[in-house]
Amino acid sequence: MARSTGSRLTVVYDVLFSEYGPRDWWPAETPFEVAVGAILTQNTAWGNVEKAIVNLKSRGFLEPDAMRNASERVIAGLIRPSGYFNLKSKKLKSFMDFLYDEFGGSMESMKRERTGKLRQRLLSVWGLGPETVDSILLYALEKPSFVVDAYTRRMFQRIGFLEGSEGYGEIKSLFEEKLPKDVQLFNEYHALIVEHCKRMCLKNKPKCNECCLKMRCAHAKSSV
Ligand code: SF4
Incomplete structure (x- = not known):
């Protein structure tokens, strides 16, 4: 009998977990730092975000009141290593307005809001797209909201779970409906x-011969 999508997704997870072990995400000291990192990581590598985070931290701006009171120009200068720094500074300020107007500057208060409602509200904040919003929900607020990104799309299209035309919401629903709604599972x-x-499923030349999923992957089977 053919395996269900849910059990196939679980098998892929188990294989990856036994290959790489726990990833201990998100690398941050506070929920607020996670939210800032989620905004800064748009369109850039994490290494660049780390430099921006270090700059913000060294000036004491990784704390809501300090970030709220800092000028957009000062923040832009500090987050320069993350790229698109003027735009991202605006996005951070837009998130700060939301955090203060709606939750008095408290990530804890934000966390108390129901997941679905909060997701809709966050999506209405200027500069926050679905990937950023779901990263904030999952990694900063520990809510069961699966994060989809270009890696997810690439890898699961190659394995054979996706056709390639699915939208963000469709892919997110696939994982959320077929897996147990578990924060730690979604995180990992x-x-x-x-x-x-x-490491393996690279954009141009995936290393299928060395891949732990090659026996389960349509792309690998088709290129033998
Ligand atoms: S077998 Fe190749 S295409 Fe499939 S998941 Fe592994 S690296 Fe990616």
Whole structure:
């Protein structure tokens, strides 16, 4: 009997977890730092975000009140290493307005809001797209909201779960409906996908011969 999508997704997770082990995401000291990192990581590598985070931290701006009171220009200068720094400074300020107007500057208060409603509200904040919003929900607020990114799409299209035309919401629903709604599982699964795509399932030349998923992957089977 053919395996269900849910059990196939679980098998992929198990294989990745036994290959790479726990990823300990997100690398940050506070939920606020996670939210800032989620905004800064748009269109750039994490190494660049780390430099921006170090700059913000060294000036004491990785704390809501300080970030709220800093000028857009000062923040832009500090986050320069993350790229698109003027735009990202605006996005950070837009998120700060939301955090203060709606939750008095408290990530804890934000966390108390129901996941679906909060997701809709965050999506209405200027500069926050679905990947950023889901990263904030999952990694900063520990809510069961699966994060989809270009890695997820690439890898699961190659394995054979996706056709390639699916939208963000469709892919997110696939994972959320077929897997147990578990924060730790969603946290680890997304982190493992990123790890696997950086090491093996590369954009141009995937290392299928060395890949732990090659026996389960349509792309690998078709290129034998
Ligand atoms: S077998 Fe190749 S295409 Fe499939 S997941 Fe592994 S690296 Fe990616």
